[in-house]
Amino acid sequence: xxxxxxxxxxxAAVIGTVILLAVLVMGxxxxxxxxxxxxxxxxxxxxxPGQNPRFLLGTDSSGRDIAAQIVHGARISLLIGFVATSxxxxxxxxxxxxxxxxxxxxxxxxxxxxxxxxxxxxFILLLVLVAVxxxxxxxxxxxxxxxxxxxVARLTRAEFLSLRTRDFVQACRVQGLSDxxxxxxxxxxxxxxxxxxxxxxxxAVAILLESALAFLELSDPNVPSWGNLIGLGRNVLRTEWxxxxxxxxxxxxxxxxxxxxxxxxxxxxxxRLARAR
Amino acid sequence: MKVLTLALRRLAASLPTLLLIIxxxxxxxxxxPGDTVDALMAQMGGGDPALAAELRRFYGLDVxxxxxxxxxxxxxxxxDLGFSAIYGKPxxxxxxxxxxxxxxxxxxxxxxxxxxxxxxxxxxxxxxxRWPDTLISTLGLVFYATPSxxxxxxxxxxxxxxxxxxxxxxxxxxxQTLTGVxxxxxxxxxxxxxxxxxxxxxxxxxxxxMRASMLEVLSLDFVRTARAKGLSETRVVARHVLxxxxxxxxxxxxxxxxxxxxxxxVVESVFALPGLGRLAYESVVQRDLNTLLGIVFxxxxxxxxxxxxxxxxxxRLDPRIAAGS
Numbered sequence: 001x002x003x004x005x006x007x008x009x010x011x012a013a014v015i016g017t018v019i020l021l022a023v024l025v026m027g028x029x030x031x032x033x034x035x036x037x038x039x040x041x042x043x044x045x046x047x048x049p050g051q052n053p054r055f056l057l058g059t060d061s062s063g064r065d066i067a068a069q070i071v072h073g074a075r076i077s078l079l080i081g082f083v084a085t086s087x088x089x090x091x092x093x094x095x096x097x098x099x100x101x102x103x104x105x106x107x108x109x110x111x112x113x114x115x116x117x118x119x120x121x122x123f124i125l126l127l128v129l130v131a132v133x134x135x136x137x138x139x140x141x142x143x144x145x146x147x148x149x150x151x152v153a154r155l156t157r158a159e160f161l162s163l164r165t166r167d168f169v170q171a172c173r174v175q176g177l178s179d180x181x182x183x184x185x186x187x188x189x190x191x192x193x194x195x196x197x198x199x200x201x202x203x204a205v206a207i208l209l210e211s212a213l214a215f216l217e218l219s220d221p222n223v224p225s226w227g228n229l230i231g232l233g234r235n236v237l238r239t240e241w242x243x244x245x246x247x248x249x250x251x252x253x254x255x256x257x258x259x260x261x262x263x264x265x266x267x268x269x270x271x272r273l274a275r276a277r
Numbered sequence: 278m279k280v281l282t283l284a285l286r287r288l289a290a291s292l293p294t295l296l297l298i299i300x301x302x303x304x305x306x307x308x309x310p311g312d313t314v315d316a317l318m319a320q321m322g323g324g325d326p327a328l329a330a331e332l333r334r335f336y337g338l339d340v341x342x343x344x345x346x347x348x349x350x351x352x353x354x355x356x357d358l359g360f361s362a363i364y365g366k367p368x369x370x371x372x373x374x375x376x377x378x379x380x381x382x383x384x385x386x387x388x389x390x391x392x393x394x395x396x397x398x399x400x401x402x403x404x405x406x407r408w409p410d411t412l413i414s415t416l417g418l419v420f421y422a423t424p425s426x427x428x429x430x431x432x433x434x435x436x437x438x439x440x441x442x443x444x445x446x447x448x449x450x451x452x453q454t455l456t457g458v459x460x461x462x463x464x465x466x467x468x469x470x471x472x473x474x475x476x477x478x479x480x481x482x483x484x485x486x487m488r489a490s491m492l493e494v495l496s497l498d499f500v501r502t503a504r505a506k507g508l509s510e511t512r513v514v515a516r517h518v519l520x521x522x523x524x525x526x527x528x529x530x531x532x533x534x535x536x537x538x539x540x541x542x543v544v545e546s547v548f549a550l551p552g553l554g555r556l557a558y559e560s561v562v563q564r565d566l567n568t569l570l571g572i573v574f575x576x577x578x579x580x581x582x583x584x585x586x587x588x589x590x591x592x593r594l595d596p597r598i599a600a601g602s
Contacts, residue, residue, distance in 0.1 A: 116297040118532075119580050120573065123539025124557055128302060128569060131561045132309040208424055212543045215426045216558060230427055241434045248427030255422035 006268040013264020019257030027075035034068035038224040049242055060229065060243050061236050070250050072224040077207050077254060080141050084206040087145025089199050092152025097191070099153070100160025101183050111157070114150045122147040126209060130218050137220040140213060144206050155198055159191035193269045200262025204255045211251050226251050280592040287588055291581045295574075299353065302573045303346050306566050314338060315564075317362045336360065336567075349570075358571035363563050368571040372553065376575070378448050379541055379552035381464075385472040386537065387530065390479035394526065397480075398487025399514065405492060413484065420481035425540055429474040429547035436470060443470050446549035467548075475544045479533065483526055490522045497521075524595055531587035534580045 007013050026033070043054065045063035052058075057066040099110040117125070129143035163169065164187060172186050213219040214227025221228065226247035233243030314332045318324050333339045336359075337348060352359065358368035401413040437445035443466060444450070450463050494500065495518060503513045542554035549555075553572060560568040 112294060112297060115291075115294045116301065119291070119294055119535065119577050120298055120302075121535035121537075121539035121576050121580065123536075123542050124573060124576055126539075127542070127557055127561045128305065128573065131564070131566070131569065132305055134310075204422070211424055212426055215424075216543065216546060218558075218561065227424075230424075230430070234430060237430060237434060238438050241431075241438075244427065244430050245434075248424060248431070251424050251427065252419070252422050255424075256418060259418060259422060 003268045007264050010264050010267055012260045013268070016257045016260025016262075016264060019253055020261055023074050023078060023254050023257060026071045027078045030072045030075050033071050034065070036068075038068040038072040039064060039222070048240070049246070057246050058242060060232055061240070062232075066229070066243065066246055069224045069229055070226070070247060073226040073229070073247065073250065074254070076137070076223050076225050077210070077251070080137070080144065080210045081203045081207040081258070083141050084144040084148065084210075085199055085203040087142060088148035088202050088206070089152055089195065091145070092149040093156050093188070093195065095149070096153035096156025097160050097183050097188060100157035101164055101179070101187065103161075107157075110153075114153050117147070117150045123209065123212070126213065127218070130213065135213075135218050135220055137223050140210060140219050144209050147209070148202050148206060152195060152198060152202065156191060156195055159194060160187055163187050163190055197262055197266045197269060200258050200265065204258045204262075207251065207255060207258070280589060283592065284585055284588040288581065288585050291584070295577055295581065296350075298577050299350065299570075299574055300346060302570055303349060304342070306570060307342055309564075309566060314362075320363075336362070353574065358574065359567045361565055361568045361571075363560070363565040363568070368568050371556065371568060372571055372575050375551060375553045375556045377552075378550050379538075379545070379554060382468060382471055382475060382541055382544070382550065382552060383537055385468055386476035386479065386541075389472050390476040390483055391526065391530070394480050394483025395487055395523070397484040399491060399519070401484065401488045402491030402495065403514070405488075410488075414488070417481045417484045420477050421485075423477060425474050425478060426543045426547050428477055429470065429544060432470045432474060433547075443467075446547075448550050448552075467550075471544050471548045471550060474547065475537065475540050478540070479537065482529065482533070486525050486529060487522065490525045491518060494518050494522045520594060524591065527587060527591050527594060531584040534583040534587075535576075538576050538579060 030038075041063050043052065043059055043063055043065070045059055045061050047059045049056065049058040049066075057070065060066055060069070095110050095114065099107040099114075125147045126143055129146065130140065133139045133143065169182060169186055172182055177186075210219060210225065211227030211230070214225040215231040215234075217228075217231055219225060219227060229247040230244045233240070233245075233247075236243060314329055314336060317332065318329060330339070337345065340348075349359070356369060358372070360366075361368045361371050364371045397413050397417075401410040404410045433445045436443045446467075448464065448467055449455070449460065450467075455463050500513060500517060503517045504510075508516075538554070541552060542557050544550070545552045545555040546558055553576065557569065557572045557576075560566070560572065
């Protein structure tokens with residue numbers, strides 16, 4: 001309760017929540033705002049925003065409604081961000097908690113793998129995964145999750161390392177509780193808050209990664225993704241720059257919202273840190 | 278010398294990691310639909326199975342996966358990365374040609390982000406919670422949220438199309454042959470926008486870290502001592518705080534070397550720079566898997582080398598590391 005109050009007292013967190021809620025409403029209500037296929041032909045191509053009252057944000061070079069693509073794109077971005085983040089967090093927690101809890105050879109082996117993933121630039125690994133498994137929306141989302149877990153694993157491991165020798169864990173050990181119980185019921189709940197805060201960073205990066213991939217035309221071309229639209233607008237950049245500009249603002253605001261919420265959570269969950277700042 | 282030994286030990290420890298990466302990527306690429314020969318045959322407009330078998334023998338694709346991996350690793354020791362069927366050259370040659378623009382771009386983006394991140398972070402920390410701090414922190418948040426490729430495109434619209442200050446892409450002016458200083462200036466002019474584009478997100482990260490670590494160091498006892506000695510505030514910051522506050526930023530350089538290399542894939546594509554990142558993109562599109570594997574190898578080495586340099590730099594900044602070991 002105190003945390004919730006502290007969260008709402010921070011103006012940054014409130015602004016972030018409002019932005020994120022707006023994007024969420026756009027994504028959830030996309031079919032209601034703009035029923036029909038957002039990638040279908042809507043009118044004359046390359047009409048500037050405001051030129052035709054029917055198209056609030058104008059049309060792209062294929063005559064598709066940009067506003068409809070933005071609203072439907074919100075759903076895609078949030079979905080990819082959320083699912084990819086969940087995948088990254090689950091893998092990261094699994095590897096980090098086992099490595100941190102058991103230590104020794106298990107820890108060394110798992111950290112070697114984590115290091116290997118961190119040494120390889122994640123966007124290049126993403127390119128390799130897309131080259132191998134193709135670029136449907138499902139494979140792209142899973143691939144983004146696979147390249148994003150190492151920092152989560154490191155964070156979880158660090159928390160486990162400091163928690164596993166505490167008295168309450170030792171007490172449970174003496175009671176003869178299983179390792180699985182110790183990891184999942186005793187240590188993990190205490191290790192979770194910083195991981196949840198970090199998940200906001202993972203989500204921001206996941207959305208950026210997908211949009212960059214879509215911009216390079218390596219993501220799914222059959223979904224109304226913001227990155228796709230920026231990539232298409234590139235061909236008419238010199239004259240009709242608004243085609244690329246509008247979806248970029250949408251990405252910027254979404255990432256801003258996610259980061260502000262993350263920062264607010266961080267300050268609310270670590271009150272000691274917040275006061276120092 | 279202790280510093281060097283320590284850094285070299287870290288370097289040796291990264292060799293198994295490198296091996297893990299190469300083996301993992303090699304096996305992963307085996308899952309890709311179609312091999313180099315398929316891509317080559319498609320480019321030639323088809324051919325008979327006998328030719329395909331002949332080509333497979335030439336590229337060493339006629340033996341089992343384990344044997345191929347063994348051969349590849351053996352050849353890697355001599356820095357032979359195989360042959361690129363698409364470019365008709367050894368992969369090592371193709372990559373070496375593309376390496377200089379990427380290294381130049383990364384170095385200039387890093388310098389830009391580090392310098393301005395440092396300056397802005399210091400200003401924000403010294404005016405904490407007043408308007409310069411609020412302004413800088415807000416800018417940092419916005420820069421962090423800006424997709425780099427989009428910023429690049431908008432920079433092209435503003436600075437190349439409307440203002441015509443900088444060229445919209447390319448590495449040098451190909452309509453005229455320049456030499457000496459003129460050639461250097463020409464390349465510099467071409468690199469301004471890509472540097473800003475790639476450096477923006479790192480600038481945001483560095484200034485945030487610098488601000489936080491300045492605030493932390495400013496509250497430590499030795500700073501109070503320095504102030505009590507009667508040193509001016511500027512001198513306290515420049516001589517006592519800065520060096521200590523810089524340490525987290527230096528750590529970040531190593532941690533984010535990979536992210537920066539990944540970012541240059543996108544930036545090089547936006548500005549049509551003939552670098553390693555663009556090569557990675559092209560080899561994905563053209564299914565040139567041999568080259569892709571070579572790029573993975575080279576970029577992993579690049580990240581390891583940057584971390585090696587960061588280790589040395591870190592130890593120079595923080596004498597406790599060399600003394601403690």
